[in-house]
Amino acid sequence: MAAPVLVVTGPTASGKSALALELARRRRGVVVNADAMQTYDAFPILTAQPTPEERASVPHRLYGVLPLSDALSAARWRSLAEAEIARCGAEGRVPILCGGSGLYLRTLMKGISAMPDVPPELRDKANGEWEKMGADAFRARLAERDPVIVERLKPGDRQRHVRAWEVLEATGRPLSAWQEGAATPTAGRFVTLLLAPDRAWLRARIETRFDVMLEQGVRAEARAVFDTKPDPRWPGLKAHGAPELFAHFRGELSLDDVRRIAIDHTRQYAKRQMTWFRHQMTPDLVVDPASNQALEAAEKYLDKIGV
RNA sequence: GGAGGGGUGGCCGAGCGGUCAAUGGCAGCAGACUGUAAAUCUGCCGACUUCGCGUCUACGAAGGUUCGAAUCCUUCCCCCUCCA
Numbered sequence: 001m002a003a004p005v006l007v008v009t010g011p012t013a014s015g016k017s018a019l020a021l022e023l024a025r026r027r028r029g030v031v032v033n034a035d036a037m038q039t040y041d042a043f044p045i046l047t048a049q050p051t052p053e054e055r056a057s058v059p060h061r062l063y064g065v066l067p068l069s070d071a072l073s074a075a076r077w078r079s080l081a082e083a084e085i086a087r088c089g090a091e092g093r094v095p096i097l098c099g100g101s102g103l104y105l106r107t108l109m110k111g112i113s114a115m116p117d118v119p120p121e122l123r124d125k126a127n128g129e130w131e132k133m134g135a136d137a138f139r140a141r142l143a144e145r146d147p148v149i150v151e152r153l154k155p156g157d158r159q160r161h162v163r164a165w166e167v168l169e170a171t172g173r174p175l176s177a178w179q180e181g182a183a184t185p186t187a188g189r190f191v192t193l194l195l196a197p198d199r200a201w202l203r204a205r206i207e208t209r210f211d212v213m214l215e216q217g218v219r220a221e222a223r224a225v226f227d228t229k230p231d232p233r234w235p236g237l238k239a240h241g242a243p244e245l246f247a248h249f250r251g252e253l254s255l256d257d258v259r260r261i262a263i264d265h266t267r268q269y270a271k272r273q274m275t276w277f278r279h280q281m282t283p284d285l286v287v288d289p290a291s292n293q294a295l296e297a298a299e300k301y302l303d304k305i306g307v
Numbered sequence: 308g309g310a311g312g313g314g315u316g317g318c319c320g321a322g323c324g325g326u327c328a329a330u331g332g333c334a335g336c337a338g339a340c341u342g343u344a345a346a347u348c349u350g351c352c353g354a355c356u357u358c359g360c361g362u363c364u365a366c367g368a369a370g371g372u373u374c375g376a377a378u379c380c381u382u383c384c385c386c387c388u389c390c391a
Contacts, residue, residue, distance in 0.1 A: 012345070037345050047345075073342040103344050112341050123343085154339085159347040167342090179341055235343045242345090264334075269345050275338065 004307055005085055005188050006096040009034070009105060009277070010195025011270035012240075013205045015289040017050055019195065020098035022295055024058040027094050027302075032084045033062035034099025034108075039077065040236035042068040042225050045218045047239050048209065059093070068225065068236045071120070074107040081108055082186055094307075102276040109190050111183035118170040124233075126162045126169070138165070146174035191307060193298050194283035196274075201290045206266050210241070210259060223249060240266045 006029070008020040020031045033039060037047045041064035049063050061084045066072060081097065081104075088095040097105065106112075130138045135155060142165050143150040149164045167175040197205075222245040230237060237243070241262035247253040253261070277283070285301045287294040 035345080036343090071343070074344075075342045078342090101344060103340075103342090103346095107341075110341095115342075117342080154348055157348045159343065160340090163342080163347095175341090181341095183341070233343090235346075238343080238345060240345050266345075268334095271336090272338095272340095273345090276340075276344095279338080280340075 003089070003094050005190050006094060006302075006307070007034070007105060007109070007190055007192040008096060008098045008195070009100055009102070009192065009281075009283075010289070011197065011202060011273040011277075012100055012266060013048070013202060013209050013270065014100075014195040014197045015205075015294065016098050016100065016195055017048070017054075019193070019289070019294055019298065020096045021050065021054055021058055023298060023302075024094070024096050026299070027096075027307075028092075029094040029096045030059040030061060030084070030088050030091075032081055032088075032095050032097045033060070034077075034081065034097045034101055034104055036072055036077070036099075036101045036104065037236065037239045038063055038099065039072050040064065040066050040068050040070070040239075042230075042236055043218075043221060043239050043242060045213050045216050045221050046241050046245075048213070066236070068230055068234055071235050074101075074103050075112055077101075077104045078108045078112070078186065085186070085188065100273050102273060102280060106280060108186050109192075111185040113179045113181040113183050115167065115175075115178040115181070116171055118166045122166040122169050123162060126165045127158075129165075130158055130162055135161075141165075142168070146176055148176035149174060149179075152176075191302070191305070192281070192283045192285070193301075194277055194281070194286045195289045195294065196277070196286050197289050202270055203267055206270065207263055210263050210266070213241075214259070219245065219255075222246065240269060 006020075006023065008016050008023070010016050017031075020029075023029055024031050031050070033049075035047070037043070038049050039062055040047070044064055050060055054060070055063070062077075062080055065080075085095045097108075099105070133141070135158065139150060139153075139155060139161060142161060145168055146164055150161075153160050153164070164175040167173075167178060171178070218241065222242060225242075226246050226249045241258070244253060244258040244262045244265075248255060248258045284305075285298065287297045291297075
């Protein structure tokens with residue numbers, strides 16, 4: 001009987017990493033990253049990855065393990081996470097998933113319909129066609145072969161239209177048909193701890209965290225990446241602050257603007273995350289990180305359910 | 308002192324006699340979410356509201372012209388540029 005998998009989630013800057021770290025210390029755990037951006041290796045500071053000291057004190061997995069040129073996906077992360085969970089089982093350690101990528105967590109805990117990988121060229125091609133044909137024509141063409149998916153998509157949602165088309169092109173089968181396939185959850189028991197902070201508290205945390213990042217040298221970190229002229233299509237480049245910092249290096253934004261905009265975007269992201277947690281997730285325990293008793297509350301709960 | 312330009316909803320910024328509670332952007336709020344998810348997209352966004360193309364208060368202030376003004380006129384207050 002394998003130990004349950006602990007899941008520590010919540011909006012960005014809510015204190016997930018610290019909580020997961022402490023739980024791992026106390027329970028012989030391993031912190032497994034469940035955040036899309038922290039999986040890439042390019043921006044350890046900007047994406048608020050655990051520090052080397054923290055990583056030395058407790059085992060951490062899946063942080064900065066992919067090159068920026070790589071492309072993660074929910075399903076791919078799931079298989080990486082499953083491997084780490086299995087490894088924990090073999091080592092007799094408690095896996096503690098820590099991160100705020102709601103879709104990833106759901107993909108693991110609830111499953112996702114299986115479907116083949118799509119060659120990246122098809123996405124480029126589809127994007128080019130959306131550009132050339134225009135949204136309406138693209139949508140109409142997709143509707144001829146996958147009316148079900150079109151029915152579900154908002155006309156302006158380019159990303160999802162492109163996704164539906166590339167799957168159709170790659171497999172000859174509508175995305176909607178693939179999605180009818182069973183979504184099998186990963187085996188095991190999951191205990192989900194949700195950090196649900198007060199908005200004003202989180203706002204302040206996001207702000208000071210960005211200032212700390214500046215002190216820690218995010219500018220240099222981002223500059224180094226910028227100078228390698230990365231392909232703008234790489235998903236890892238979407239870390240909050242990176243596009244703004246790049247614009248700054250191009251002379252388009254002052255550092256003050258970078259700060260303001262990056263903080264705004266981060267805050268907006270946190271809001272979206274909270275909406276997700278509110279409607280797409282059923283946590284086992286909800287704790288307020290501002291209370292300073294989050295750890296105690298979590299410990300108490302875990303003891304109670306015998307984890 | 309003289310010559311110009313400007314003051315619009317939380318901010319920026321259109322409008323320049325009616326169809327304007329006022330384009331658009333930002334911020335904010337709510338929501339969606341099956342392989343790009345720190346992504347992508349949607350709705351709301353003066354107040355009131357039985358949420359209705361309803362009522363009220365609104366475009367620096369006060370008057371005036373007009374059937375009717377954010378849009379025209381007068382005076383005043385404030386801001387910016389230039390000349391002195």
